[in-house]
Amino acid sequence: QVQLVESGGGLVQAGGSLRLSCAASGRTFSSYTMGWFRQAPGKEREFVTAISWRGGRTYYADSVKGRFTISRDNAKNTVFLQMNSLKPEDTAVYYCAADPSTQKITTWYVGTQRALELWGQGTLVTVSS
Numbered sequence: 001q002v003q004l005v006e007s008g009g010g011l012v013q014a015g016g017s018l019r020l021s022c023a024a025s026g027r028t029f030s031s032y033t034m035g036w037f038r039q040a041p042g043k044e045r046e047f048v049t050a051i052s053w054r055g056g057r058t059y060y061a062d063s064v065k066g067r068f069t070i071s072r073d074n075a076k077n078t079v080f081l082q083m084n085s086l087k088p089e090d091t092a093v094y095y096c097a098a099d100p101s102t103q104k105i106t107t108w109y110v111g112t113q114r115a116l117e118l119w120g121q122g123t124l125v126t127v128s129s
Helices: 102-106
Strands: 003-007 010-013 018-025 033-039 046-051 058-060 068-073 078-083 092-099 123-128
Touching: 003 092, 018 033, 018 092, 018 123, 033 068, 033 078, 033 102, 046 068, 046 078, 046 102, 058 068, 092 102
Parallel strands: 010 123
Antiparallel strands: 003 018, 018 078, 033 046, 033 092, 046 058, 068 078, 092 123
């Protein structure tokens, strides 16, 4: 079964850090762009960050630039999201996604017809003030 499984979410105080992981199984994703998205309570899911299949290019939403860092280990079929200086507005369910197209991931939005190939189930991050 091909799947993405996120882990590492939890409760943290504002200013703190968390590291999320997304483990891929069932096939290799070394040639895929991997991305992180989030959905805050009462809001639509939004793009957070993405990393190219070789890891040479990264993309960030303006809201997380300078605070979040995405990385990947293709040998372990895993992508990571290091989140520092967390704010209450970062509270959300964080989802991992995979697609061969970098453009599809970085331009994804709710309602788009360009569905991504695979999504994880999400992990909850709660930042208290």
